[in-house]
Amino acid sequence: MRLTQGCFSFLPDLTDDQIRAQVQYAIDNGWAVNIEFTDDPHPRNTYWEMWGLPMFDIRDAAAVMMEFTECRKVYGDRYIRISAFDASHGWESVKLSFIANRPKEEPGFDLRRTEGAGRSIRYTTHAYAAQRPQGPRYTSS
């Protein structure tokens, strides 16, 4: 099951040139670009790990692409997203976020139903990948 979070996730995967163009757009708007990665794809998992620090004072997307390539070398089997943070007063929030790298196989989510009082049902989702311990979740073995 294809994970759909952030921008462009219903489109085919972005090519490197397209990623570069998006990053340049963020930089031209004065947003700080971050690279984050995770192997827990749950939609409520907001705490992705950061690859390095947010890149505040760069001018060209080549710098981000350099870091992104490095990150992909190490965590190519996980989800990597690129987000752009607008630090200007009144916004101070992420303005653009998209998945730039995803594992080869995405096992998807398991829907669990919990029966409560009076036939009520509560639903939760669990990523199949997250059933394995952190780290080797997406390595095919």
Next chain:
Amino acid sequence: MTALPNAISEPPATIDLQEEFAELGVDEVLKALDAELVGLVPVKTRIREIAALLLVERARQKLGLASEPPTLHMSFTGNPGTGKTTVALRMADILHRLGFVRRGQLVSVTRDDLVGQYIGHTAPKTKEVLKKAMGGVLFIDEAYYLYRPENERDYGQEAIEILLQVMENQRGDLVVILAGYAERMERFFTSNPGFRSRIAHHIDFPDYRDDELLAIGEKILAEQNYRLSEAARAALGRYIVARKAQPHFANARSIRNALDRARLRQANRLVAGSAGRRVTAEALMTIEAEDVLASRVFAQAATTEASHG
């Protein structure tokens, strides 16, 4: 991006270099360089040559003749105050206009900005600087300090390795300009042969002649709406000769500092003599001979002469 098949984006058959030259505004930058920088004839010639080379390279790219981006890394050697930083700034502009760097910013750094203080500190620091400079020009002032042979545990070597790697692999993304005094840079290159082979253009900045320094002085003052009186001009000429004979002479920078001190004395003189009088704009603008002649340099020159004779 360039997924179009060749049949559609057929390269043009001919290119008018002059038109290209004028259109890009490179000529303006070069003219401004000629007009605003005094002297430095060999440097200006060399930059013109590089600009011409890049223009041709660009035309070749358009006609589909060139494949790789050219190596543009440079080294500027010369004594202090000979205009290396100023020229580097212009160089960034020229490269940007010709499209060899995408953004055209100049990031000026020294050893402190690249080399860390403890293990594991250097690589992130150097990378940070490189990232800032991507799409523009990285100017490393006094680059020979990066290499310290007397300390084998020095972290400079690590910064050098990262620099070399990026200079080689990301030639299209940034241009590195190394600057420093000629003989120390020479030693730096002999101990780091990797650098020499990755640098395409070595430009030597000559020292200024006395009359050029005087012209620079007047230019600096004119920018700040000051001017020299006739006597002050002669005094400054004598000052330059005397200052040159003394140690730590830093060409245009010494002149700038001397003029800053002259302005200080002029201000002092005007305030001291202002009791019961109004000053004119003329007086506020003019630096008199006494402002220049009060310099310590003349006193020292006199004592050395006295001790010699």
